[in-house]
Amino acid sequence: MEHWDVVVVGGGPAGAAAALAARRNRPSARVLVLDRTDFPRDKVCGDGIAAEALDVLGDLGVPPAAVTDGYPAVPRLRLRSPGGTTVERATARPSYVIPRAVLDARLIAAAQEAGAVLRRWQVRDVRVQDGHVELDGAVSAGVLIGADGAESVVRRAVGVRRNLPSQLAVALRGYAPEPPGQRGVQVITTTEQRWPAYAWSFPLGDGRANVGYGELVSGGATRAGLVEGLHRLLPGVEPDRLKAHRLPLSTGRPRQPDGRVLLAGDAAALINPLTGEGIFYAVLSGALAGAAAGSGADAGAHYRRALGHRLGGHLRHSSVVSRLSRWPVLMDAAFRAAAADQRVFDDVVALGLADGRLGVTTLAAAARSLR
Incomplete structure (x- = not known):
C-alpha cells in the first residue's frame, strides 16, 4: 500500500490551501491531492473572492496578483433588503470575481509548485485504522483531509451527519451579459417572497456577470422555483448554462472529530448562512487543517482549537444574525x-x-x- 504523510481529497480552494499549508508547515511532508476530475474544471459558485481570502493565500506563499491576474477589482457592493431598501457603497477593500475554472486551476497549480502531487482519483472507501487512514485499499495517509465538497465522501465515511434541510440551501447559477450600470459593482438582492432567499449578480469585467438565486431546502425549493426567483429578482437577465448546487450552511456545521481525519470547506459545512459565501471559509479552514496535519494522531484536536480560535466568534455572530434575519x-x-x-x-x-x-x-x- 502506498503511504503518504497527508492525503487531501478534493482539489478545490480548501484542498489546495490544505496542501499548501501542509507543505509550508513541514517542507519534507509527502502530500497527495486526489480529485475526481481534471483541471481546469467548472464548479458551480458565485465566483466572488473577498480580499480576506487573498490574505490567507498570500500567507501560504501565493501572491494575490497571481490569483487575480486578468480580472479587475470590484470596489462596490449594492444590497437590497426584503422591504426594498437599497444601499450601494464602496467596500473597505475591493473583491474580485474569478470563474472557478480559472481560480481552482491556479490554486492547485500553486500547490503542485509547492511540492504536492495531484492525481485524478474518485475516492469510494475510507477506513480509519490504528496509526493511519486507508483509501480504497490502495493508499494510506498519516492524516486525511476531506475537502471534497457538499457531498463529501470523507464526511460520510467518518459518520458525520448531513445538515438538516433548515441548515441547507440550494442555489442556481449561470452566466449572462453584464446588466447595465453594474460595472465594478457586486449586487445582492433579497426578497420577502420565499424568504430567506436572495439573488446575486457579480461582474467578471469582460462584459459578463455570474448570476444566481438561492433559498433554503426546507422551503420546498424546486428547480422551477429557483428559475422563477432568479427572473423575479433580476428581471431581464437571461443566463445560460444554469446549474444547481447545495450549500451546507455553517449553522449546521459538525464538531470537528478527533484523530487523523479533518474536514475543511464545504465538507465541514462552512458556508456563510447570510450570503452563501464559501471561498474565504474554504481557504482559511484548508490552511488551518493543513497546518494541523503535522500533529498526526492529535491533528483533529489541534485543528478544532485553531478553527475555534480563528472563526469561533464570527460563526457565533453569523449564526445569531441568521436566526434574527428570519x-x-x-x-x-x-x-x-x-x-x-x-x-x-x-x-x-x-x-x-x-x-x-x-x-x-x-x-x-x-x-x-x-x-
Missing part, C-alpha cells in the same frame, strides 16, 4: 442603518463575506432604525 423587518432596519453609516455597512459586509462580527455601533444603529 424577520425581514430586522433586515430592513440593518440595511437602512448601513445606508446611513459607512461603518455599519463595513460591519455588515465583513459579517457576510469574511470573518467579521457585529459591533456595538452597528447594533445601536440598527435598533435606532427600527423606531
